[in-house]
Amino acid sequence: MNSPSFLTMAVGLFAITGPIAGLPVFVAATKGQTVKEQNKTTLILATTYVTAGLIALFAGNALLTFFGISVAALRAAGMAVIATIGWKMMNAPTPEKDKAGVDATGHIKPEAEQLHPPTEKLYHAASNMKVASASTVSLWRVPTPSEIGIVPLGFPMYAGPGALSIIITWSSEYKAIYLPAAAAILANALIIIAFNFLANPITRLVGAQGLLVT
Numbered sequence: 001m002n003s004p005s006f007l008t009m010a011v012g013l014f015a016i017t018g019p020i021a022g023l024p025v026f027v028a029a030t031k032g033q034t035v036k037e038q039n040k041t042t043l044i045l046a047t048t049y050v051t052a053g054l055i056a057l058f059a060g061n062a063l064l065t066f067f068g069i070s071v072a073a074l075r076a077a078g079m080a081v082i083a084t085i086g087w088k089m090m091n092a093p094t095p096e097k098d099k100a101g102v103d104a105t106g107h108i109k110p111e112a113e114q115l116h117p118p119t120e121k122l123y124h125a126a127s128n129m130k131v132a133s134a135s136t137v138s139l140w141r142v143p144t145p146s147e148i149g150i151v152p153l154g155f156p157m158y159a160g161p162g163a164l165s166i167i168i169t170w171s172s173e174y175k176a177i178y179l180p181a182a183a184a185i186l187a188n189a190l191i192i193i194a195f196n197f198l199a200n201p202i203t204r205l206v207g208a209q210g211l212l213v214t
Helices: 006-017 023-029 035-067 071-091 110-115 145-158 161-173 178-197 199-206 208-212
Strands: 120-124 129-132
Touching (some): 006 161, 006 178, 023 145, 023 199, 035 145, 035 161, 035 178
């Protein structure tokens, strides 16, 4: 069986991690941060993604052996995850808002805003994850880059089950795959960084709903 090329692996990771679909989630999670803090969050999440990917690449086969999981079973599970991701992307979920504390006119009740602020949530299909806007999680403090860069943005948003399972499958099925696979992981990380650095202007231009259906 011929091993996949660098380009094939890079395109596969791009499709599974969904850097474009993740932009509104990233903007919502980092709302209130300065541009410098958002860029730092991006670097932290990209580092988390690369670290998890490389661990899956070089140690994934050993983990499968330790837990007694066959490559065939992992491939089947990975295909199921990818199929689920594709189905959810096709349905393009919309942002959700918790309506608790909203009056008949749709405005937030003053007392409810302090006790239970309405929470805007955006959905990232590749990780099956909902992320609340930072501005609605707390009325007093914006999360730091390290608080959200590793979890949930780095893992499981980008280094999710779909991406990690396909990386482990590569290392388990093919010989001499480590160098091109590692290069594909790094290339995808650079794409994620580039998109997230431009997340605010892209989201303003296209809109969150437009990104959800791309």
